[in-house]
Amino acid sequence: MKDKNIIFEKSNNCISSYSFNIEKNEKDILNNIPQSLLNDNLSFMPDVSEGDVARHFIRLSNRNYGVDTGFYPLGSCTMKYNPKINEKVAGNPDFANIHPYSSTERVQGVLEVLYKCREALVEITGMDEIDLSPCAGAHGELTGLYIIKAYFKNKKEERPIILVPDSAHGTNPASASVAGFKVVSVKSDADGFVDIDDLKQKVSKDVACFMLTNPNTLGLYEKNLDQIVKICHDLDIQLYYDGANLNAILGISKPGETGFDVVHLNLHKSFATPHGGGGPGAGPVGVKKHLIDFLPGENVVYKNNKYSLEKRGSLSIGKVRSFYANFSVVLKSYVYIVSLGKEGFSKLGLLALLNANYLGVLLKEYFDIATKPHIMHEFVISLQKECDETHLTVMDFAKRILDYGYHAPTVSFPLIVHSCLMVEPTETESKETLDKFAEILIKILEESKTNPDLLKNSPVNTPIKRVDDVMAARTPVLKYSKDE
Ligand SMILES: Cc1ncc(COP(=O)(O)O)c(C=O)c1O
Structure with a gap:
């Protein structure tokens, strides 16, 4: 089972969270810390071992998705590889x-x-x-x-x-x-x-x-x-x-x-x-x-x-x-x-255009690409027709992309194209990555027709399933409280 507990919930007062002899050194240590910086109530600190702390935070960091873990085609955001x-x-x-x-x-x-x-x-x-x-x-x-x-x-x-x-x-x-x-x-x-x-x-x-x-x-x-x-x-x-x-x-x-x-x-x-x-x-x-x-x-x-x-x-x-x-x-x-250098820079924009156009060409016979007649570094797919036919939303498509291990493109922007995905591959992605991503989008399109519930219930493969965006934005819980 996946470990979903936050660190405070792992606290166990049989475990001490320090590994040196504080009693012996306590006086010296405390004498060297200015009074104003001392907190006399540390009861909110979780009692966990150093090993538990390391494992907890490494596990959390592994859940993170970024340009170093996978393709991140977030239109308008240029999520390119950071050397x-x-x-x-x-x-x-x-x-x-x-x-x-x-x-x-x-x-x-x-x-x-x-x-x-x-x-x-x-x-x-x-x-x-x-x-x-x-x-x-x-x-x-x-x-x-x-x-x-x-x-x-x-x-x-x-x-x-x-x-x-x-x-x-x-x-x-x-x-x-x-x-x-x-x-x-x-x-x-x-x-x-x-x-x-x-x-x-x-x-x-x-x-x-x-x-x-x-x-x-x-x-x-x-x-x-x-x-x-x-x-x-x-x-x-x-x-x-x-x-x-x-x-x-x-x-x-x-x-x-x-x-x-x-x-x-x-x-x-x-x-x-x-x-x-x-x-x-x-x-x-x-x-x-x-x-x-x-x-x-x-x-x-x-x-x-x-x-x-x-x-x-x-x-x-x-x-x-x-x-x-x-x-x-x-x-x-x-x-x-x-x-x-000058030489590398002179190729940068052209490679970004090449990647976007390559991906656009792979997708254009399946999807309605709103960007006509030609694409620069990003393009916008309108899913309006698909959404009308299947009663799915653009969010259902985007969430299903997460199940295949990719970050979704930007959704619902720009506002002038309804139900849209905006895709920006950037110049740092390989042909293989773009081929695979196109394959996945086409597969999801097929799923939307044959098994729309798959999209409705997605994501199923991520540690956190679909969150209530409105509640997360309006009433975020940012701080642990013992009483809650
Ligand atoms: C076209 C455009 N203008 C302005 C901004 C704002 O930039 P920042 O997020 O750094 O404030 C963005 C950010 O996504 C953008 O895409």
Whole structure:
């Protein structure tokens, strides 16, 4: 039987949870701990042996699913393999143990990494300057929008509106709203691209910015980009590039050369640092020349053979976080950039496109692929027809995928495609993995017709079966209490 007890439930007061002679040493130990740090009530600690603790946590860690355990085709999230050399360098005590209040002289190496990573990102994105401080994609969006707000304030222009396509990730309208703007949605056309006629109707001198994800959340490269840039720039509307999907264009095109004024990157996606479960991340923001003065608080500079942090001028939007950047994430990304080199980078986007298109071709005669006419790095399958015919939901399909030992793709996003699965294989998967995954999806499709209950009751092979998502979100039990 599978062991489902939590560690507190394993507690047995015949077992002591320490293995040295505390009584003999107790006095010395206690004398050396400041009074304020002593807890005189340890009755909540479970009584388990060291061996039990090790087994308990190793068992739990084995239940975890991640990019190191299997295929993780989570669309929009770029769950690519994270090379171990990144971790090895970031784990070097000379980096890992550094204190944020260390003097500039002591952290020359850290500042050099920040400086050089920034330079590399300037080159990769084609922007004029990059700020590394934001620590998530959404944080980058908020920072970028504050920069745009400050730009118009400086020009003494009131621009209360942000345009966002209806295919956008939820963080785009959320960030715009937190930054104090009104959000106006721009429709997609029948093929999933920005509807140019709708855009033309919505632009005006009241609009501060148009936030675009490119390739968009359907995995499509905006075909009318030149036209979009012209329509916006004629009215000085700033073009924002949500770089969460940058993986698709790495080594192929640069946002700064295609007309964008602001970009945020998700280093925790395209630049191969681990993510999931809310962090840690890094969402650097890049801008063109006219916006440099508005960048956040500090900049890493190199002057007179010395690196240092320099305060930006009076137009800066100010600091957006404590200290400067999520250093270990920036460091891992820098190692990734350097280890791939120019040659490796130039192939990256193309390989991501190749994998997505290969998988798309394997599946297209079985499934309705909403992304037509061509796919970039990800694609969206609509299961609406199957759901209508079988009374199953997209969640039933997704849960059945777990039974075959894979992470499910993103479900029900983008919102404009009903009952959808969004698949992003990334460039780090082999042909064999993609063949196997396609085989499994086709098998599940067959099962949905011949034995729909299999899908309804799935997953059956996972340690935890189907959870009540609403209850888990609304009333999560995060803390053990003896009385419950
Ligand atoms: C298209 C897009 N934009 C923005 C974000 C937000 O990034 P983060 O989760 O790092 O805040 C995501 C995250 O999934 C995304 O897919």
